[in-house]
Amino acid sequence: xxxxxxxxxxxxxxxxxVARHFFTVEQVxxxxxxxASYKVNVLHLHLTDDQGWRIExxxxxxxxGDDSYTQDDYREIVRYAAERFVTVVPEIxxxxxxxxxxxAYAELNCDGVAREPYEGTExxxxxxxxxxxVTYRFLDDVVREVAALTPGPYLNLGGDEAHSTDPEDxxxxxxxxxxxxxxxxxxLMGWAEITSGSVAQHWNPREPDRARAAVARGxxxxxxxxxxxxxxxxxxxxxxxxxDWAGLVEVSDSYEWDPATVVEGVGEQDILGVEAPLWTETxxxxxxxxxxxxxxxxxxxxIGWSPAAARSWEGYxxxxxxxxxxxSARSVTFYRSPEIPWK
Numbered sequence: 001x002x003x004x005x006x007x008x009x010x011x012x013x014x015x016x017x018v019a020r021h022f023f024t025v026e027q028v029x030x031x032x033x034x035x036a037s038y039k040v041n042v043l044h045l046h047l048t049d050d051q052g053w054r055i056e057x058x059x060x061x062x063x064x065g066d067d068s069y070t071q072d073d074y075r076e077i078v079r080y081a082a083e084r085f086v087t088v089v090p091e092i093x094x095x096x097x098x099x100x101x102x103x104a105y106a107e108l109n110c111d112g113v114a115r116e117p118y119e120g121t122e123x124x125x126x127x128x129x130x131x132x133x134v135t136y137r138f139l140d141d142v143v144r145e146v147a148a149l150t151p152g153p154y155l156n157l158g159g160d161e162a163h164s165t166d167p168e169d170x171x172x173x174x175x176x177x178x179x180x181x182x183x184x185x186x187x188l189m190g191w192a193e194i195t196s197g198s199v200a201q202h203w204n205p206r207e208p209d210r211a212r213a214a215v216a217r218g219x220x221x222x223x224x225x226x227x228x229x230x231x232x233x234x235x236x237x238x239x240x241x242x243x244d245w246a247g248l249v250e251v252s253d254s255y256e257w258d259p260a261t262v263v264e265g266v267g268e269q270d271i272l273g274v275e276a277p278l279w280t281e282t283x284x285x286x287x288x289x290x291x292x293x294x295x296x297x298x299x300x301x302x303i304g305w306s307p308a309a310a311r312s313w314e315g316y317x318x319x320x321x322x323x324x325x326x327x328s329a330r331s332v333t334f335y336r337s338p339e340i341p342w343k
Contacts, residue, residue: 009259011222011273012304013042013089014297016289019049019100020121021280022067023289029080030286034294034332036084038301043081044089044156044275050099050118050126055090059141062104074149082151089189090146093158094139095165095173099126107134121281124163130173140180147184155186159194160203171195189222199272203230205246208263215265220272223259229300231278231292235335241282241292251337255299255316258308276300287333294327294334295320317341 014035016028023031032043047055053063056070069077078088098108099118106114110129128135147155157177162170178196181188188197192210200214201222211221226233226246233249234242247253260268276297283289298320302311317340324342327334336342 007039007305008307009271009273009304011042011275012040012301013044013222013273013275014040014293015044015046015091015224015275015277017046017049017278017280018054019046019052019093019280021284022052022054023280023286025069025073025076027286027289028077031289031293032077032081032084032086034290034330035297035301036086038298039305040297040301041086042089042273042275043077043086044091044277045077046091046093046277046279048092048100049097050123051120053100053104055146057142057145059145060105060138063101071145071149078150087152088150089152089154089156090150091156091158092142092146093160094177095128095130095170096124096126096160096162097158098128101128101138102126105138107132108138124161127162127164128173130165130169135173136176136180139177140183143180143184143186147181147186150186153187154189154199155181155184156189157181157194157197158190160191162193201275202263202266203277205262208266211263212265215270221266221270222272222275223262224275224277225257225262228254228257228262229274229276231276231296232280232283235337239335241288243279243282249296251295251299251317251320251335251339252313254296255303255311256313257303259303260308274300274304290333291335294332295323295337295340298323 016031054068055074056064081088099115102109102115103117106112174195178188189199190197192200192202194200200219201224202211203224203226205225205227232242233246234244235250236248259271259274321341321343
C-alpha cells in the first residue's frame with residue numbers, strides 16, 4: 001500500500017503569551033509536546049508586553065526579572081522544539097506593548113521618566129520614543145541577542161495596537177526596525193498593522209483591509225482570525241477563563257472556517273499558514289492553558305494540514321471524540337464541549 005500525504009500550508013502554528021503570565025520551561029515543553037502531536041510545526045512565543053519582559057538581554061540586564069527565561073532557558077526551549085520539528089518564532093512587541101521596557105529604562109521614554117510597572121489588561125497606552133537614537137540602539141541590541149539564539153528564519157516585532165504612536169512615527173519606526181532585523185539575518189514578521197516585513201498576521205476580523213494591504217505590498221499572511229482561531233476566547237458565556245471581545249468560540253466555530261475565504265480578496269496563494277494564538281491575561285496555570293486549547297487546537301491544526309474539500313464538521317466531531325480518552329490518559333484538562341460525542 002502507498003500513502004501520500006502533505007500539508008496544505010507550510011506554517012501551522014501556535015502562539016503562547018508568556019508575558020501576561022509567565023510559564024516555565026517545563027510548562028512550555030508540555031505545550032509543545034501536545035501541539036506537536038497534531039503536526040503543529042511553529043511555536044510563536046510572545047515574550048514581551050506591558051506586563052512583563054520574559055527573556056534575558058545581557059546588554060540591557062534590567063529588562064528581565066525573576067519570572068523570565070535566561071538565555072540558556074530559551075536555548076533549551078528552542079532545542080526541545082526542534083527535536084519535535086517545531087520552529088520557534090520569538091516576538092518582541094514594539095513600538096507599543098512596551099511598558100515593561102519603559103519601566104526598566106527611563107531613557108527609553110521621551111520624557112526620560114521611567115514608567116510604573118503595570119499589571120492591568122488595557123492595551124494601546126505605551127510607546128517607545130521614536131525620535132530618540134537610544135531607541136534604535138536598544139532595538140538593535142535586543143534583536144542581535146535574540147536572533148543569535150534563534151535558528152529559525154523569522155523574528156516577530158509585533159507592531160499591533162500602537163495607539164499611542166503617531167502614524168508617521170510608526171512608519172518611521174518600522175522602517176528602521178526592518179533594517180535592524182535584516183542586518184541580523186532574519187525575516188521580519190508582525191501583526192497585520194505592521195507596514196513592512198515578509199509575513200503579516202491577520203488577527204482582527206473587524207479589520208480585513210489590513211490583511212489585503214499586507215498582500216498588496218508583497219507580504220504573505222498567517223491567518224489567525226480571532227473569532228475562529230484565538231484560543232483565549234470563551235467557549236460560552238459561562239466559561240471560567242478567557243475573554244469574549246471577538247465573540248464566543250465553540251469547537252465548531254474554531255473548525256468551520258477556511259483561511260482562503262475568510263478575507264475577501266485574499267486567496268490560497270497569499271497565505272503562508274494558520275496559527276492559534278493563546279493570550280494569557282486570564283490564564284495562569286497549565287490546566288487553564290490546556291482547557292482553552294483543547295479541543296479547539298486540533299481543529300485549527302487540521303485546517304492547516306488538510307485540503308478544504310477533505311474536511312467536514314460531522315466527520316471531524318466523530319474523530320475528535322476519540323481523543324478524549326487520550327487526553328485523559330495524559331492528564332490534559334480539556335473542555336467537554338456538548339458539541340462532541342465524547343467516548
